[in-house]
Amino acid sequence: MKNIYKEIIQSKNKAKKLLAILLDPDKVIWEDFELLVVKINQSPATHIFIGGSQVKTNRIDELISRLKQKVKLPLVLFPGNPSQISNEADAILFLSLISGRNPDYLIDHQVKAAGILKATQLEVISTGYMLIESGTETAVERVSKTKPLSRNNLELALATAQAGEMLGSKLIYLEAGSGAKLAVPTEMIELIAQNLEIPLIVGGGIVDLHEIKKAHDAGADLVVIGTAFENDLDFFIK
């Protein structure tokens, strides 16, 4: 029995901030896998997220089972679609793109995934996923065919997060998009964190350690780093 969500709640209650490294299986350089593992183990990461908007490789199972042998952190799927489900992982963020109005990403993919998930041992963590405008079009916007929420409309962002919580989400994820030009605005993180009971994840476009701290200080319980670590495995050591 996995307790990944319970541990996130316990961390939140103790004000212990969490950090996830996001690995996109398409971007893993297999020849450097051993080095990747060393750098993950040297980093302050508390979780590994695995996924991407459009993963093409069929090596997700292999990636996770190899990570499991060398990394002690919880391995959490962060899937762009149901094809990215792997029973090798510990848990899955069961996302609904609540900032958008595309039924495929609000409920249809989830219906397709339900039976598959029932046949796995994965801990399923319902997550309200919110795409926030970040300067340029991101992969999530392109793939999901949804518009992000305005960076300036804090009321709408708050109402969306609260609706997600009321619908039963266990986490809210504020997403600027992988490689985003602009990260989620600090004021938005603050407002939502202050008015939500459930833990808040923030990711997208965070490129230095100062920005991680800023997001944590604003109220993010867990910050996600993808591109910055992918581009520089010494990102956390600097």
Ligand code: 1GP
């Ligand atoms: C993307 O929030 C994650 O879903 C991480 O984004 O790649 O910009 O760090 P970056």
